[in-house]
Amino acid sequence: MTRTYQDYFDALGFRESSSRYAIENPFGFIGKYQFGEAALHDLGYYAIDNSDPNLFRNDWVGNWSGKNGIHSKQDYLNNGPVQEIIIEEWHEVLWRRIEHNDLAKYDGQILNGVPITISGMLAASHLLGTGGLRSFLQSGAVTSPGDGFGTTAYDYMTHFEGYETPFSVNRGQFVVIEGGPGRDVLSSYGGNAVLNGKGGIDTALYSDPVADYDIDSRFDGAWTVTHKQSGPISTDILIDIERVQFSDLSLALDLDGHAGITARIAGAVFGQEAVSDQALVGIGLGLLDNGMHYEALMQLAIDAALGAEAASHTAVVDLLYQNVVGVAPAATEQAHYVGLLEAGEYSVASLGVMAAATALNETNIDLVGLSQTGLAYV
Known part of the structure; x- marks a missing residue:
């Protein structure tokens, strides 16, 4: 309505x-x-x-x-x-x-989970002045100043979200849009932009299929996303952005973070082909992004892969060894790793983490290549 x-x-x-x-x-x-x-x-x-x-x-x-x-x-x-x-x-x-004050560019962004709209910005500015609105936006919607009654910028930004107004934003100009330490969703809306997440798990949002874009990693850790279809070519620079969402799939760019953990677990527990299972990768990323720890996800993956056999230390060792090394373990190797589990020197999860972190597993899943392309998921 x-x-x-x-x-x-x-x-x-x-x-x-x-x-x-x-x-x-x-x-x-x-x-x-x-x-x-x-x-x-x-x-x-x-x-x-x-x-x-x-x-x-x-x-x-x-x-x-x-x-x-x-x-x-x-x-x-x-x-x-x-x-x-x-x-x-x-x-x-x-x-x-x-x-x-160069704040209109925030229309359509999501900062720390808060949708930013023109009507919300107007209301927050009426409540606190443009300075209060600026403090709220430039903090990534983390700092929320208030009036004498304790009503905050967050209150007005959310309460007055999404009303029609006679005002609009020029989307064709170059902009720098920065988030904050929270979870942000940033978009250039087809212009040329620098999108800087500045902490947290941040997403750059694009409206077309991934095939319409060229995505490249840069020497400085940033990424470029170039729109190459329908109209003028535009290029965004992504800094501290962990996720890129297109209309058909998404890419995880933090191969030194949650994306790398997910890929390692997928390879060690489900086999190197599992890294291409976009649904499986999406589940792992979602759990990590929402606070699950590495060992907890590893245990969950092993339980899913082995079912009732997850209680068998022999089955766990055979699974991890086969997927990482590519062959079943010799009896002596099997006995060695089962012994570590039996002695309590490793838990099932920590043994899985050790296997996932090996250079052999990273080679199997082509972690270096993924760091140049991103990890696809849905």
Whole structure:
């Protein structure tokens, strides 16, 4: 269901004052939309003659300009229609400030799990000013400043998400979009961009199939994604981005992290061909990304591969040896590794981790090659 710009103002007025025009809060903010002196000064209604020396005190000791028939605070409180005019004027100002501060580019991004939209940015800026919005966005939605009542940027960004507005973002220009320490989903929307995840498990999002793009690793650890179909060629540089999601599949780029662990486990437990099993890889990555530890995933994989036989140390050794070395273990080798398990020097999971980390397993799964192409998953 479409939520219109008027729906947005209705919701904003209700959140600010329960839609009451003739109200003043304990901090001196007035009217349905809880304006202070500074905003009404910027709009030309209050103290434009410098009659109030402190526009952040909200004591309303200055003069009113008479704009739109408002000559006093009481005039303002008594005139609902003018308050509706003022809130639209104010949002024009807010949007210009958002653009001027290079914040409009965050529209459509997901920072720390928080969808960023134009209406959400406008609402957060109305609550806290452009500076408060900037702090929220540039922290990757981790730092969430609040007002005197404890209402935060996060509250307004999420509560006012996704309303229609008359404003739009120029998607064709070069931008640098940075996330934060949380889990971010970043997109250039077809332009040329630097997407920097800056910590956490971050995803670059693309709307077309992977075949429409060239993906290359760079010497400095960054990656480039070049769109080579339908229209002008555009190239993004990905920094500290662990996942790339296309319309048909995804790539995991962190072969020194969760992607490498997943590939090693797949090779050691299920065989080198399992690295190409995109569904299996997706399960492993999902579990690691959501907090499962290496040994726990290894145990889960061995249990899945062996079923009831997972309780047999001999079966575990045979499985790992066959997949890593390529042949069944000799009796002496089998006895050696079974003995380590029986003596408690290794657990099943830790033995699996040892096998997965061997150079032989890394060669089997072509870990070096995967570090240049990424690990595909669905």
